[in-house]
Amino acid sequence: MNASMDSAPGHxxxxxxxxxxxxxxxxxxxxxxxxxxxxPYGDQPYIEITHGDHVHYVPHDRDPKVSISKFPTVPPGPDEIITPEGRIVPKE
Known part of the structure; x- marks a missing residue:
């Protein structure tokens, strides 16, 4: 009984x-x-906007006059950016 009392504090x-x-x-x-x-997008320079059954990649500084459908449906490559008008161009 004494041994079980010693193990109780350790337990x-x-x-x-x-x-x-x-x-x-x-x-x-x-x-x-x-x-x-x-x-959800962390440090990505764009957000993903669901549009029907596909996704458009839109920059944070997009031109509000440009329709979402004008933006690309594929993300830009590592050396590319999306312009506020919806074009994918090389990074400068």
């Missing part, structure tokens, strides 16, 4: 440690999901 400490580990993992997961919900 409680281990249980408490696992509770904190699970809590931290849950908080990290929640923060990751929250970040994606707030800023």
């Amino acid at each position: 409680a400490r281990t249980k408490k440690m696992w509770k904190w580990v699970i809590l931290i993992i849950g908080a990290l997961f929640f923060l990751t999901v929250l970040r994606e919900a707030i800023d």
Whole structure:
């Protein structure tokens, strides 16, 4: 009986440690999901706008006079940008 009493505090400490580990993992997961919900496109210079059954890639500084349908349906390459008028051009 004395041996089981000695292991009880260690068991409680281990249980408490696992509770904190699970809590931290849950908080990290929640923060990751929250970040994606707030800023789903991160540092991309464009946003994806669903238009029917396809997506248009539109820059943040788009010309509001230009229709969404004028913007490309493929993302720009690594050395390209989308102009406010909807053209894909090489980066300068």
